[in-house]
Amino acid sequence: MNRMDGKVCVISGATQGLGAAIARRLASAGAAGIVITGRNADRGNAVARSITAEHGAPARFVRADFGSPEDCARVLAATDAAFGRVNVLVNAGAMTDRGTILDTTPELFDRMFATNVRGPFFLMQNAIKLMIRDSIEGAICNIGSISALAGQPFINVYCASKGALTTLTANTAFSVMANRIRVNQLNVGWMASDAEQALQVRESGDADWMAKAAAKLPFGRLVDPNEAARAVNFLVSDDAGLMTGAIVNFDQSVWGAVAGGMPVPDGPMRLA
Helix, strand or coil: CCCCCCCEEEEECCCCHHHHHHHHHHHHCCCCEEEEEECCHHHHHHHHHHHHHHHCCCEEEEECCCCCHHHHHHHHHHHHHHHCCCCEEEECCCCCCCECCCCCCHHHHHHHHHHHHHHHHHHHHHHHHHHHHCCCCCEEEEEEEHHHHCCCCCEHHHHHHHHHHHHHHHHHHHHCHHHCCEEEEEEECCECCHHHHHHHHHHHCCCCHHHHHHCCCCCCCCECHHHHHHHHHHHHCHHHCCCCCCEEEECCCCCCCCCCCCCCCCCCCCCC
8 A cells, every 4th residue: 555666756854854754654665766855964864864774765865945946946856867757746845933914024924935835836846847758647745734724823924825835736736637747735733743842842941842732632642743644655656546636634623613612813913
């Protein structure tokens, strides 16, 4: 099930957390080649080496800033040079910085959309060009967020960027459907990722934040990156059949369903 034999896979944002878990999962499923990208060369090269050592799949790291269209093109050019093709692209790179409608600066807004929207756009553009060139019936999975459906006020600009990614996913899926290239999105909920751990400890100073948060959740835990990686594995495998344009919510909530009344804000927003 969910085999990736013979497939060359590119995973952005794979130097840690969910991206690294996806890269390892696809390698364990038989991928013929793995290319991981990110900005941290030390972590990226370490992940690539561990994938090859553990699973035997040739893995390479290509340093890239997803906000740069030139870097996005270089990632796919390096993949083509190393493996001669690309079958799968997973866009897992993202930034999650805080920013409300009142305090988001133009600089944060531009960085957020450059990383979370422009990066996936140009990675997809370059990957799709290679797939069409080689008549490959490829698969793309974008990592979205449950917050794309509306989200929390303290991450207003992040929610907006993930909403834009959702439209980009659906439009691209329709655009390349006749090429038999599938494009889907996994909207992941609150996840126990490396980045979330660092962010929560930095903001709260509480090393035990995850256990406290998990105790309030229906399943008693946050989303595990490895279980999200399994879902991505299915979406980009042949077992997903002709499934395309799907926006899949992967969370322990049902949006639109409420208990005890409709959601309301905590209170009025105040100027700093």
